[in-house]
Amino acid sequence: MNATALIAEDEPLLAANLKAELQSAWPGLQVVASATHGEAAVQQALTLRPQVLFLDIRMPGLTGLEAAQAIVEEWPDDGSPLPVVVFVTAYDEYALQAFDHAAIDYVLKPVQPARLAQTCERVQAALGQRTPANGDAAIDSALSQLRQLLGSGVSAAPAAPQLTVIQAAVGPAIHMVPVAEVLYFEAADKYVRVVTAQREYLVRISLRELLPQLDMQRFWQIHRGTVVRSDAIATALRDEAGKITLTLRGHADKLGVSRLYAHIFKPM
Amino acid sequence: MPTPIDDNNAIRPLDFLRHGLIVAGFNTFIGIVLALNRPGPWHVQMVYAQAIGLSIWTLMDFSRLVVRINPETGWPEGWRRWALQGGAIFFGYLLGNTLGDLAYDRPLLDMWRSSPRSMLSYLLMCIAVSAGISFFFYARGKDQMRLRQLAAAQRDSAENQLKLLESQLEPHMLFNTLANLRVLIGLDPPRAQLMLDQLIAFLRATLSASRATLHPLSAEFARVRDYLELMKIRMGERLQPEFDLPAELAERPVPPLLLQPLVENAIKHGLEPHVQGGRLRVSARREGDQLVLRVRDTGAGLSDCAADDTPDGTHFGLSQVQRRLATLYGDTAAFHLGAAPDGEGGTLATVRLPWSPNA
Numbered sequence: 001m002n003a004t005a006l007i008a009e010d011e012p013l014l015a016a017n018l019k020a021e022l023q024s025a026w027p028g029l030q031v032v033a034s035a036t037h038g039e040a041a042v043q044q045a046l047t048l049r050p051q052v053l054f055l056d057i058r059m060p061g062l063t064g065l066e067a068a069q070a071i072v073e074e075w076p077d078d079g080s081p082l083p084v085v086v087f088v089t090a091y092d093e094y095a096l097q098a099f100d101h102a103a104i105d106y107v108l109k110p111v112q113p114a115r116l117a118q119t120c121e122r123v124q125a126a127l128g129q130r131t132p133a134n135g136d137a138a139i140d141s142a143l144s145q146l147r148q149l150l151g152s153g154v155s156a157a158p159a160a161p162q163l164t165v166i167q168a169a170v171g172p173a174i175h176m177v178p179v180a181e182v183l184y185f186e187a188a189d190k191y192v193r194v195v196t197a198q199r200e201y202l203v204r205i206s207l208r209e210l211l212p213q214l215d216m217q218r219f220w221q222i223h224r225g226t227v228v229r230s231d232a233i234a235t236a237l238r239d240e241a242g243k244i245t246l247t248l249r250g251h252a253d254k255l256g257v258s259r260l261y262a263h264i265f266k267p268m
Numbered sequence: 269m270p271t272p273i274d275d276n277n278a279i280r281p282l283d284f285l286r287h288g289l290i291v292a293g294f295n296t297f298i299g300i301v302l303a304l305n306r307p308g309p310w311h312v313q314m315v316y317a318q319a320i321g322l323s324i325w326t327l328m329d330f331s332r333l334v335v336r337i338n339p340e341t342g343w344p345e346g347w348r349r350w351a352l353q354g355g356a357i358f359f360g361y362l363l364g365n366t367l368g369d370l371a372y373d374r375p376l377l378d379m380w381r382s383s384p385r386s387m388l389s390y391l392l393m394c395i396a397v398s399a400g401i402s403f404f405f406y407a408r409g410k411d412q413m414r415l416r417q418l419a420a421a422q423r424d425s426a427e428n429q430l431k432l433l434e435s436q437l438e439p440h441m442l443f444n445t446l447a448n449l450r451v452l453i454g455l456d457p458p459r460a461q462l463m464l465d466q467l468i469a470f471l472r473a474t475l476s477a478s479r480a481t482l483h484p485l486s487a488e489f490a491r492v493r494d495y496l497e498l499m500k501i502r503m504g505e506r507l508q509p510e511f512d513l514p515a516e517l518a519e520r521p522v523p524p525l526l527l528q529p530l531v532e533n534a535i536k537h538g539l540e541p542h543v544q545g546g547r548l549r550v551s552a553r554r555e556g557d558q559l560v561l562r563v564r565d566t567g568a569g570l571s572d573c574a575a576d577d578t579p580d581g582t583h584f585g586l587s588q589v590q591r592r593l594a595t596l597y598g599d600t601a602a603f604h605l606g607a608a609p610d611g612e613g614g615t616l617a618t619v620r621l622p623w624s625p626n627a
Contacts, residue, residue: 090443110447
């Protein structure tokens with residue numbers, strides 16, 4: 001079976017080795033790109049659209065999990081199937097449990113040829129099931145797997161004390177913004193935009209660090225870069241392509257929901 | 269600082285019972301001695317001895333529940349201790365006598381009126397015996413306290429050594445290194461051998477670090493170099509290590525692998541997540557009467573979120589550095605982790621040791 005693949009691994013020796021091992025385990029697999037960090041993996045995956053992704057979990061920039069999330073969210077809506085994701089890790093026992101649970105495949109470093117051959121068989125089986133007829137089902141199962149993985153706390157820090165106010169610097173002053181008044185948070189590079197009905201602030205913290213300090217019952221993640229207060233949402237509108245857009249109470253901004261989180265919005 | 273022990277207020281119900289029984293035993297002995305020396309029915313002396321002895325004990329043990337005591341000795345500090353003991357003996361004696369008088373239907377404080385002299389001699393005897401019993405309990409309590417502290421200290425140190433080992437032999441680092449080694453064996457055997465030698469040196473240093481309390485600064489730098497060489501094979505050009513050890517500082521004694529958690533931290537949180545990587549500089553300087561060790565990276569830098577307790581071993585690694593410094597040097601050593609002050613970004617970790625630790 002012929003297929004295309006992308007390898008994302010920051011250590012050059014290990015990337016070269018994985019490529020060599022893959023060539024002997026699956027001669028029909030063509031490695032079309034090797035990325036050395038998370039952002040490059042996302043960019044190349046979206047440009048080249050390989051069928052299989054081998055993502056190292058600990059990478060500079062984005063982690064493998066974050067890269068997978070970004071790729072799935074940005075994957076174009078033109079009917080081309082989502083790639084099959086295989087994670088590569090040296091050691092991370094509690095992530096591995098989550099992978100077993102989410103039925104997403106993983107490879108342990110150092111790569112053992114027998115284990116890699118098994119993985120290749122499974123990936124081939126998964127690709128073989130993807131006929132145009134059941135494309136939607138395949139996407140749904142890929143999404144639910146990734147959702148489980150992201151929701152299982154693999155990337156989340158342990159429960160941190162919950163924030164009640166955001167301390168935002170505005171010139172020389174520090175504004176105390178009650179979290180209850182925040183409409184939504186949006187990631188902006190190394191900052192987070194904090195938007196309230198009256199105005200918005202920039203805080204120097206990453207969304208990744210902020211998330212564990214929010215009450216996830218009240219604040220819903222709707223995109224890898226957006227977290228919205230649930231009772232600030234007025235409507236969720238689904239367009240012809242299936243994309244969901246939120247309107248807010250007391251604010252004109254519209255927020256896009258990524259396909260990974262679209263399942264949150266359904267009538268009771 | 270000894271670790272807090274769960275039963276800080278070293279008196280527990282079972283202790284009370286045991287104390288009471290021991291006191292009753294002493295009382296019985298005194299009662300028998302008195303009964304043999306005095307005329308009259310033997311049980312009178314016994315009842316008085318028990319009444320007085322148990323009264324004193326009750327006052328002494330229960331008042332220790334109310335006042336603040338030193339957990340190491342089980343007694344209050346300074347004059348309070350003498351006031352407590354003196355008061356307990358005096359009032360316990362009066363109370364015991366009164367109880368005895370009530371038991372035999374005598375007019376209260378009968379003896380005080382009939383024979384102040386023998387009353388006084390009983391009181392003195394009481395003081396002597398109580399002091400003896402108190403000392404007995406005091407010594408015993410102190411012994412038990414020592415044993416408990418010793419056990420807790422042993423438990424702590426075993427746990428710490430295990431955690432130190434885990435944090436140094438970080439599995440992720442170990443397996444990634446082995447993965448590289450596995451590839452190199454086929455690709456470049458001489459380089460594989462070199463890498464294996466470095467891994468061996470690193471493992472040996474890690475495993476024996478807990479044994480030596482101090483080693484020369486040059487040895488410390490050599491261990492850090494082994495580790496960084498291993499990381500260099502993995503990270504390639506993204507890691508540029510620099511060492512700055514002035515020759516006159518090479519022999520200064522330092523705790524082994526003190527810098528290791530700082531270097532690991534710089535890689536894990538500074539350079540590894542940073543796409544371009546960067547420099548990692550380990551330096552030593554004498555500044556006045558201090559030996560100053562610095563680990564600085566030009567990586568991702570600290571985030572504003574200072575309360576960020578990472579779930580992995582990093583936090584432990586850094587607190588370990590602080591704890592080791594406090595144990596070895598007390599207030600004369602300092603550790604600081606902060607953003608590097610120059611314009612190049614990244615993080616700077618600074619360790620200040622006293623130049624002559626014994627001064």
